[in-house]
Amino acid sequence: MTEVAAPEPVATTHRRLDFAASLKEAGLAALVALALAVPLIGFRVVESNGTVGLTTRFSWVAIGVAAVFFGRLVLALSRPARRQSATGRGGARLAPLLQFGRRYARLIGIFGVGLAFALPALATRSVVDLATTVVIYVMLGWGLNVVVGLAGLLDLGYVAFYAVGAYSFALIAHALSLSFWEALPIAGLCAATAGILLGFPVLRLRGDYLAIVTLGFGEIVHILLLNWTSLTGGPSGFGDIPRPSLFGLVFAPHAPAGYRTFQDFFGVDFSPAQRIDFLYYIVLAMALLTNLFTIRLRRLPIGRAWEALREDEIACRALGINPTTVKLSAFAIGAMLGGFAGAFFATRQGFISPESFTFIESATILAIVVLGGMGSQLGVVLAAIVLVMAPELGRAFSEFRMLIFGAAMVGIMVWQPRGLLSYRAPSLRLGQRGEAAP
Amino acid sequence: MSAPLLEVEHLSMRFEGLVAVDDLSFTAEERAITAIIGPNGAGKTTVFNCLTGFYRSTAGSMILHRDGRRFRLDRMAGYRIARDAGVARTFQNIRLFLGMTLLENLMVAQHEALMRASMFSVAGLFGLAPYRRAERAAKDKARDWLDRLGLLDSADLVAGALSYGDRRRLEIARAMCTGPALLCLDEPAAGLNPRETETLNELLLAIRDEHRIGLLLIEHDMKVVMGISDRILVLDYGKKIAEGTAEETQRDPAVIRAYLGEPEREEAGS
Numbered sequence: 001m002t003e004v005a006a007p008e009p010v011a012t013t014h015r016r017l018d019f020a021a022s023l024k025e026a027g028l029a030a031l032v033a034l035a036l037a038v039p040l041i042g043f044r045v046v047e048s049n050g051t052v053g054l055t056t057r058f059s060w061v062a063i064g065v066a067a068v069f070f071g072r073l074v075l076a077l078s079r080p081a082r083r084q085s086a087t088g089r090g091g092a093r094l095a096p097l098l099q100f101g102r103r104y105a106r107l108i109g110i111f112g113v114g115l116a117f118a119l120p121a122l123a124t125r126s127v128v129d130l131a132t133t134v135v136i137y138v139m140l141g142w143g144l145n146v147v148v149g150l151a152g153l154l155d156l157g158y159v160a161f162y163a164v165g166a167y168s169f170a171l172i173a174h175a176l177s178l179s180f181w182e183a184l185p186i187a188g189l190c191a192a193t194a195g196i197l198l199g200f201p202v203l204r205l206r207g208d209y210l211a212i213v214t215l216g217f218g219e220i221v222h223i224l225l226l227n228w229t230s231l232t233g234g235p236s237g238f239g240d241i242p243r244p245s246l247f248g249l250v251f252a253p254h255a256p257a258g259y260r261t262f263q264d265f266f267g268v269d270f271s272p273a274q275r276i277d278f279l280y281y282i283v284l285a286m287a288l289l290t291n292l293f294t295i296r297l298r299r300l301p302i303g304r305a306w307e308a309l310r311e312d313e314i315a316c317r318a319l320g321i322n323p324t325t326v327k328l329s330a331f332a333i334g335a336m337l338g339g340f341a342g343a344f345f346a347t348r349q350g351f352i353s354p355e356s357f358t359f360i361e362s363a364t365i366l367a368i369v370v371l372g373g374m375g376s377q378l379g380v381v382l383a384a385i386v387l388v389m390a391p392e393l394g395r396a397f398s399e400f401r402m403l404i405f406g407a408a409m410v411g412i413m414v415w416q417p418r419g420l421l422s423y424r425a426p427s428l429r430l431g432q433r434g435e436a437a438p
Numbered sequence: 439m440s441a442p443l444l445e446v447e448h449l450s451m452r453f454e455g456l457v458a459v460d461d462l463s464f465t466a467e468e469r470a471i472t473a474i475i476g477p478n479g480a481g482k483t484t485v486f487n488c489l490t491g492f493y494r495s496t497a498g499s500m501i502l503h504r505d506g507r508r509f510r511l512d513r514m515a516g517y518r519i520a521r522d523a524g525v526a527r528t529f530q531n532i533r534l535f536l537g538m539t540l541l542e543n544l545m546v547a548q549h550e551a552l553m554r555a556s557m558f559s560v561a562g563l564f565g566l567a568p569y570r571r572a573e574r575a576a577k578d579k580a581r582d583w584l585d586r587l588g589l590l591d592s593a594d595l596v597a598g599a600l601s602y603g604d605r606r607r608l609e610i611a612r613a614m615c616t617g618p619a620l621l622c623l624d625e626p627a628a629g630l631n632p633r634e635t636e637t638l639n640e641l642l643l644a645i646r647d648e649h650r651i652g653l654l655l656i657e658h659d660m661k662v663v664m665g666i667s668d669r670i671l672v673l674d675y676g677k678k679i680a681e682g683t684a685e686e687t688q689r690d691p692a693v694i695r696a697y698l699g700e701p702e703r704e705e706a707g708s
Contacts, residue, residue, distance in 0.1 A: 293563070300562040301545075301552035304538075308546040311535035318490060318533070319547050319616055320521030426539045428573075430581060430593040 022076035026069050033068035037061045105378050105421075112381065116284055120277040128273075132280045132348055134388045135287045136341050141368040141380035142290050143337030148366065149375035150303065151330035152310025154211040157218025158365050160198070161335035163225060163357035165191040165342025167232060170241045170352055180244040184343050191339020192332040194221075199331035203324055206313075218362050225354040237353030241346050243275070244282050251275035283344050290337055291377055297333070299427045306330050307375075307427070371412055373419025382420055441503045443468045443652040444489075444620055449498035449512075451484050451676075458484040460676040462498070466620065471646055471653040473663045475687075476673035477696060482656045483530060484676075486622050489654075490527045491516030504619045521550050526618035528609045530625050530656075536598035540589055540608060543597050544580035547615035552576055583611040587641075603634035607641060614645065620652045621645070627659040635659060639666050664688070672696065 042061045046053050116135075120128050140162060147155045169187035172178065178186075202213050225232050232238060243251060250261050251274055261270070268274075297303045305326045308316050313323055346352045368387055372379030390405055412420065442465040451459040458481045466472040474482050488495040489511060500511040502523045509523035519525050535543050545552070555572030556562030562569045584590045587607050592600070597608060606626055613621055626642070627635050643666055646653055657663045663670065664684045672680040672687055674696040680687050687693050 296563055297559065300556055300559050301549050302556075302559045302562075304542055304546050305549055305553075307538060307542075308535050308549075311537055312533050314492075315529070315533040315535065316546075317492075317516045318520055318527050318529075319549065319612070320517055321546070321549050322517045322521075424537065426594055427542055428545065428577070429539075430541050430577070430584075430590075 019077070022073055025076050026073035029072040030065050030069035033065050034061070037064045109378055113288065117281075120280060125273050125276055128276055128280050130389070130392055132276070132283050132344075134384055135280070135283045136344050136348070137365065137368060137384040137388050138381050139283075139287045139290050139341040139344070140338055140365045141372065141384050142287075142294055142377065143334050143341065144365050144369050145334075145375065145377075145380055146294060146297070146306070146337065147330050147334035148369050150298065150310065151306040151327065151334075153327065153330060154207060155214045155331075155334070156211045156359075156362055156366065157198075157214035157216065157221075158334070158338055159357050159359065159362040160218045160221035161191045161194055161338035162342040162345070162361065162365075163221050163354075164194045164335075165339025166346040166352050166357070167225065167238070167342075168339070169343035170238050170346050171231065173242045174238075174240045178242070180242045180347060183242060184340065187343040188336045188339045191342065192336035194339075195331040195333075195335025196328050198335075199328040203327055215359070215362075218359060222354055222357055222359075225357065232354070235354060237351055237355075239351045241350055241352070243347055243350075244279060246278065251278055279344075279348055283348075286340060286344065290340070294337075295377065302326070302329060304427055367409065371409065371419055373421040373423070375424055376419065376421040379419055379421035442466065443503060444654070445499075445501045445503075446485075446489075447499050447501075449485070449488060449500060450496045451481070451488055451493060452496045458676050459488065459495075462673070462676070462678055464671050464678065464681065466652045466654055467668075468619075468650060468652045469646055470668040471642065471655055471666055473655045473657060473667035473670045474673060475657065475663055475670060476679075480673040480696075481676040482673055483624055485673075486527060486624055486654075486656065488512070489519075489622060490525055491519040502620060520616060520618075524617065524619035525622065526613035526616045526620070527622040528606075528613055528624055528626060530628065532602075532605050532609050534597040534600075534605055534609055534612070537596055539594050539596055540584060540600070541577070541580055541593045543608060543612050544583060544615045545576055547612045548576040548579065548617075550616075579615060583615060587611055603630050603638075606630065606634075607638065610641065610645075614649075618651060620654060622654045622656075624656050625658060626655070627657055627662045630659075635662060638662065642666055 038061060041064060042056055042058055044055050044057055046055050116131070119131055123131070140158070143161075144155065144158045147153050147158070165187045168190035169183050172186050172190075173180070173183035198214065198217050202210055205213060226235055228234070245251070249265050298307075305316065305321050306329075308319075308321065309323060309326050309330075316323055316326070345356070349356070364387060368380055368383045371387070372381070372383035386408075390408070444466040446465070447463045449459055449462045450457070460481075462481075462485065464472075474485060476482055484493065487493040489500060491511065491514060495512050498512065502509040502511055502525065504524055509519075511519055511523060511525065514523065520527075535546065538546070552569075552572055553559075556569045581590065581593070584593050587604070589600075589604060589608065597605065600608060606629075610621075610623065610626060623642070627638055630638060639662060642653060642655070645651065646666075655663070655667065667684060670680075670682065670684055670687045671678060672690070672693050674692075679692045679696055680690040682690070
């Protein structure tokens with residue numbers, strides 16, 4: 001402060017102007033605070049002797065507004081100094097860690113997969129159960145990553161495909177009495193169809209507009225599930241969901257007619273943990289398959305076309321790429337992966353209801369993709385672990401859970417605005433043969 | 439080679455009250471550079487946008503002859519004009535995929551061939567031999583172009599890391615990777631320094647001489663236009679006011695008037 005003031009009168013007028021501007025800003029903030037505080041804090045509903053009455057507490061309002069005014073003033077006045085220190089520092093601190101992550105991504109991945117496979121032997125039942133949830137979210141994240149991360153189509157209604165997958169899996173399996181493995185591909189197919197159906201009306205939309213329409217689609221599916229009681233069971237949900245079997249071996253205390261049980265075949269005692277572990281392994285295997293599938297797709301012309309579409313749709317058209325099919329394929333494949341995840345969710349829960357498919361799910365999945373770093377497979381895994389585990393681990397301070405959660409998200413966005421692992425690996429390289437030049 | 443490569447007849451483009459292109463007819467030949475020049479707002483880029491399907495023209499026809507087939511460009515969707523008729527273009531404000539590598543930029547341009555070879559991703563997913571062969575061929579084509587631009591060492595860098603002049607040339611290479619019959623260049627020399635302009639000229643002449651292709655060029659830089667054009671078309675207010683070789687158009691009084699204004703006073707003339 002001192003070194004600025006002394007020689008130039010210009011600086012002092014600047015500061016006076018600054019002060020006036022800060023005052024104005026603080027006044028505005030106080031006004032907004034007042035407008036909000038009067039209805040929110042100023043009135044209080046009290047119940048006495050069975051009747052409801054209103055009391056006022058304007059002194060609280062005054063305190064609040066004053067706090068906002070002075071707080072804002074202090075903030076505004078200290079801004080120039082703060083701005084200097086804030087830029088880039090956090091990012092620099094995280095950089096070496098990220099470089100490490102980038103360089104050893106493969107190693108970390110292999111280690112992670114190994115750990116994931118060993119998990120049921122190491123951990124308790126509840127941990128394995130939680131891990132199943134994490135892996136389902138990883139699948140969802142990878143699915144949405146195709147749409148948002150690769151094709152650049154902001155989808156706020158991804159939960160719709162999750163729901164379509166779960167419900168079509170449960171309902172069709174019930175209606176045609178199909179087993180888990182027969183119903184699973186149908187669920188994926190139904191979700192992919194839903195993806196294409198959503199894709200058609202939003203072909204011309206981009207960015208914010210696309211986000212709003214997809215948000216609407218998510219809500220439509222949710223409301224449909226709630227109200228189409230005759231089909232979906234409405235708010236009370238749907239329970240008769242097939243469980244996966246291992247080549248015809250069932251995980252249950254007693255085998256239904258025509259089947260053998262797992263414990264019978266292998267001559268072990270029945271325990272419910274077997275079923276949980278088995279489901280975990282299936283979900284894990286499917287997730288790895290999903291990973292392989294999407295990595296492969298990214299290196300194919302279709303994957304490059306998705307990314308090119310994200311970069312510049314007009315240039316794509318000028319190169320003879322049909323934006324319609326490219327967009328629809330992204331929607332369809334993203335939706336299909338979401339549908340598979342939905343089917344796993346349904347069989348894990350053994351019961352589904354519309355409550356599980358609300359907007360907050362879409363938001364969580366999107367947060368996984370964005371926090372992880374758009375287009376990064378490993379980033380999605382890390383973000384899914386953080387976002388799914390954090391609320392579970394944070395149960396001790398349940399009251400502050402969402403607060404801490406929100407703060408952590410803000411922190412990541414400040415220091416790492418492009419996500420935890422935002423590095424983009426080229427889909428193919430010219431590689432060693434190119435180096436022969438000199 | 440009876441019919442010319444491109445025949446534009448009575449092309450008009452109206453936006454509400456504004457007539458951007460007014461009853462324009464011209465042809466472009468194979469293995470020739472046809473330049474379209476004119477003052478700002480003369481409707482040059484609008485002609486390109488009609489040709490490449492970004493605008494639907496109000497009237498007139500545009501016909502492209504390729505391998506004995508006849509394409510009505512004025513009735514085709516934009517991506518099909520590029521894919522089937524083989525009209526490739528570059529943009530006034532360069533439109534590369536800046537977040538993707540140079541190699542990827544050139545691979546995206548070969549999307550159609552690769553997509554077929556990958557049997558719409560099925561063969562590609564399993565890495566079958568025909569797809570692997572097609573991918574290798576596409577990569578070789580991309581490598582040749584990068585080599586020619588002197589950008590082979592930067593092949594795996596993102597396009598955003600390139601200098602302005604290199605971006606221009608990469609965009610031309612990308613358009614060429616689609617295997618076009620007609621290449622439309624919208625002000626390729628804009629923002630280039632004299633040396634870069636020189637290399638651009640060489641590149642364009644080489645493309646003309648080595649490929650069975652026609653070039654259509656919008657340009658303000660007269661060193662480029664007069665240096666490499668085989669024929670020049672001058673537009674003003676959406677109308678063709680002159681057509682001919684470089685010398686002919688330079689001497690044309692209508693062209694001089696369009697560029698320099700009416701010679702009311704003596705000093706305005708020369």
